[in-house]
Amino acid sequence: MSERMIRSQIPLEERSLSPGSACQGCGAALAARLAFKALGPNVIRLMIPCCPDTMTNNPLVVGVFEGGGAHLSGISRGLKAINRSDVTAVGFFGDGGTYDIGMQGLSAAAERNENILVITKDNEAYMNTGNQRSGSTPQYAMTSTNPIGPKSRGKARPKKNIPLIFAAHYVPYVATASVAFPEDLIAKVSYAKEVEGFRLIVIQSPCPVGWRYSPEKTIEVSRIGVQSGVWPLYEVIDGDKFKLSYKPKELKPVSEYIRYQARFRHVTDVEVAEVQKRATSNWEQLLRSDELGRLFI
Numbered sequence: 429m430s431e432r433m434i435r436s437q438i439p440l441e442e443r444s445l446s447p448g449s450a451c452q453g454c455g456a457a458l459a460a461r462l463a464f465k466a467l468g469p470n471v472i473r474l475m476i477p478c479c480p481d482t483m484t485n486n487p488l489v490v491g492v493f494e495g496g497g498a499h500l501s502g503i504s505r506g507l508k509a510i511n512r513s514d515v516t517a518v519g520f521f522g523d524g525g526t527y528d529i530g531m532q533g534l535s536a537a538a539e540r541n542e543n544i545l546v547i548t549k550d551n552e553a554y555m556n557t558g559n560q561r562s563g564s565t566p567q568y569a570m571t572s573t574n575p576i577g578p579k580s581r582g583k584a585r586p587k588k589n590i591p592l593i594f595a596a597h598y599v600p601y602v603a604t605a606s607v608a609f610p611e612d613l614i615a616k617v618s619y620a621k622e623v624e625g626f627r628l629i630v631i632q633s634p635c636p637v638g639w640r641y642s643p644e645k646t647i648e649v650s651r652i653g654v655q656s657g658v659w660p661l662y663e664v665i666d667g668d669k670f671k672l673s674y675k676p677k678e679l680k681p682v683s684e685y686i687r688y689q690a691r692f693r694h695v696t697d698v699e700v701a702e703v704q705k706r707a708t709s710n711w712e713q714l715l716r717s718d719e720l721g722r723l724f725i
């Protein structure tokens with residue numbers, strides 16, 4: 429798995445173009461910066477509608493949400509036809525493009541085991557168009573389509589577990605990463621680049637505007653998300669082999685993560701307890717999988 433990457437191997441060449449058009453403290457811009465640094469120059473990047481967080485100096489193709497999986501498959505097959513196995517077809521998509529609108533095509537590409545790398549910058553809503561809820565938005569988060577009022581407590585349903593859904597396609601590589609753990613993120617992207625077949629890396633990418641916290645707190649918010657088990661870091665190989673990448677002796681309470689963000693401002697102690705219960709139970713399942721070295725669901 430990706431731990432074979434050591435510090436001295438981390439690529440230093442920047443690929444992000446300046447000036448960027450990201451908001452202050454944009455987690456997705458950082459995710460792009462780190463990921464494309466790790467990928468190097470031999471990449472064709474497919475972009476679908478999302479926040480214009482970071483442009484990189486790679487050849488860029490722009491497509492549509494629903495076409496992400498098919499478009500990337502075509503790029504990859506075209507590369508194969510001209511014998512360019514040194515070039516990676518990379519989709520850098522939002523959670524809307526991965527969890528929802530682009531999901532069907534991506535699932536089909538995963539099932540065919542297309543030779544593509546999908547990187548999801550997960551900011552847990554449709555941020556480009558004004559913070560509408562997505563399948564990735566966590567329960568109780570306030571979004572522009574889940575306002576707080578007499579009949580609404582924010583999003584009613586929990587976040588969709590997309591990494592495990594893709595792992596259940598038995599693809600060669602699925603991983604989660606976080607902008608607060610840059611070395612782990614770079615190691616995973618570098619590792620994934622060399623793997624043949626369908627690969628997905630979902631990167632926790634906090635959005636100060638939508639999550640409603642002060643922009644300088646992006647890393648703090650991400651870190652505590654990981655430390656509280658809300659955003660566990662792991663890798664799954666072939667839908668089976670499993671490894672946690674970060675395993676604290678004890679998790680921090682999810683209340684510490686929640687209190688940073690005004691999108692959860694309305695949440696009561698009872699609701700926090702419910703979120704805590706799910707996070708603890710997910711974590712126990714992942715710990716057990718880590719002990720077994722196999723995904724245990």
Ligand SMILES: Cc1ncc(C[n+]2csc(CCOP(=O)(O)OP(=O)(O)O)c2C)c(N)n1
Pocket residue numbers: 456477478479480493494521522523524525526529551553554555556557562
């Ligand atoms: C089929 C389709 N539906 C809706 C839109 C409008 N749209 C453009 S960007 C966007 C939000 C993208 O959200 P996400 O994928 O999470 O990326 P983010 O903006 O958060 O980076 C939407 C809904 C569109 N372009 N195409």
